[in-house]
Amino acid sequence: MTKIGIFGGGQLAKMTAQAASVLNIETLIFANEANEPALKVTPHHLIGAWDDEDLLKQFAESVDVVTLESEFVPVDILQKVESYGTPVYASSETVEQVRDKLVQKRRMQQAGIDGPRFKKVMVGSDVLEASTEFGFPLMMKTRTLGYDGYGNQLIRRAHDIEPALQKFEGRELMVEEMVNFVRELAVIVARSADGSVRAYPVVETIQKNNVCHIVRCPAAIEEDVARLANDMAIQAVEAIDGVGVFGVEMFEVADGQVLFNEIAPRPHNSGHYTIEGTITSQFENHVRAILGLPLGDVAQIAPATAMINILGEREGEPNPDALNDVLRVGGTHVHLYGKDQVRPGRKMGHITVLGYNTDGAEKVARLALSKLNL
């Protein structure tokens, strides 16, 4: 019996465990808290701190391979698992190249992958210098632990620099040129240790308050733009010798150019549509990739798929009757992650709709979301 260990018990771990169980592959969830969503879909778990050496050793020795649902697992912990003889995918080396955004962007630059210009900054004069090079506005980012817009601060003018530096005091920082994008694009890439690779269709992602809100598959882009995005995504995963599934976010800018934005070394929100929208979901392909099994077909099932995130809008417990109305909307696939507290902006679930065109699918998804009484 094959068993996968997963650092983290959130929705990505849950959906990975669900995909694994269809193939009769077991999962052991290493969660920090007893109420995390993934603990509901497998009987095997460890609850505690990842840096608890006894727990960590037990975790590593109980499974065939370890994976992670967040790039925030400290690299030295991943290395420790590897030192126990259990492979980790994404590997500690891969994660080391992406967890620090400055390191990540330098790595991609080295690999010939174009992105917005960026600069390491430490003091105000560094930022000013960047502004003379790139112009205002600039995006200031903490180099590590940023997600869903946390750790980002827009710098519109010189005046904004000091408050931003104060806000992020003690953190390592970088600034990035703001690009005028036409669309944000994303591609999920699955890659195995033997180098075989599959890229899912290029999707358009629409953010709301810096959180992924809607994914439209396929993106309404020219074929050559899709080709560029597809190739860049694969190149980015190869640049960090990634094994498993990766989410690559890009910008489509004027003239059909594509710029690299960010890579996540794990299944990605922009790929949730693949559960129903493609033959093999990103979660199943993640399982396959990290176990050295053949990668599955990434073709779309229907001409178009739309996914909308269910984001919390208040503080409190979820409504137990949340589903009563939304399930009346035909053609929808509702996913509730099982988080026991709603918080504004928190990802509580998602809704996927297949259709003949993305506009139609998105319309149904929005309608469904409006009927959910979370």
Place this chain on the structure above:
Amino acid sequence: MTKIGIFGGGQLAKMTAQAASVLNIETLIFANEANEPALKVTPHHLIGAWDDEDLLKQFAESVDVVTLESEFVPVDILQKVESYGTPVYASSETVEQVRDKLVQKRRMQQAGIDGPRFKKVMVGSDVLEASTEFGFPLMMKTRTLGYDGYGNQLIRRAHDIEPALQKFEGRELMVEEMVNFVRELAVIVARSADGSVRAYPVVETIQKNNVCHIVRCPAAIEEDVARLANDMAIQAVEAIDGVGVFGVEMFEVADGQVLFNEIAPRPHNSGHYTIEGTITSQFENHVRAILGLPLGDVAQIAPATAMINILGEREGEPNPDALNDVLRVGGTHVHLYGKDQVRPGRKMGHITVLGYNTDGAEKVARLALSKLNL
């Protein structure tokens, strides 16, 4: 948090639990043995005998509703759960009307649903009498606990009667006229307590040694035959006031007539194709129906779907590398149930393929099965 209790821990319970977890509905599995497949997809279980009163009470009181993956759960046990105030779907009354095949067929006859002629038999002269009415061959069946051909015995001539009676000594029996069917058909029906009902597409089922082997969706039948089968399936579920998902098996005979064969008060093998082949799977609709949630869309995703069962061909442990080759076959959805012993004819999993036509989909499914090294 809603919780469903399931009698039984086999593949039907497993797939029901998986569907429930997507909607953040928990499941409590009441299994007889600790190694049953469904125990791998939920942390909540009871292991023991269903007639253990303490366990049964604990089971009933821990959940909002109880369901079953097999009609072999004794009716008095279902009644006991109901007496504790926990609804059971299919209800004890519904199950009582189907668990005994003679009672079931009489009920359907009463409801105006046509089927092959049948007769209760106790001694040889009863069978002889039936043969003069229906002609040879006849099918002798144990009235209860028969499945996958166990409990059936073909009677080709008078000579076969005594050995058959001896084989089934002590069992209650019936005989049935053998019909010359063109095809075996099946329809999955989901029905709620408020009477709302949805019937899935009519499929063709192909048996191998009395076990479901292949399901083709849609069945290659005339529209009026499909209409007859659809209506009969719904009528059959209504006749027993069924709540939940039901599998209704029928025969298509000459001249486009449809005859009732059997009804199962639970998700059914002929509906496994719905996991990927229709918008809402039979398992999700079962969950919705028994919780009083709106029923989901039963439309097909692709023009055609084929499902092939993975049946054991030997005695022993499953091969841990079973998946290495089959996953190379594009476009397939492989399900392994996680039974820890292979036995000849045992249902170990299934493979589903979506396509443009059923022949093509079936071809790919057969190819995939041939590559599985179970």
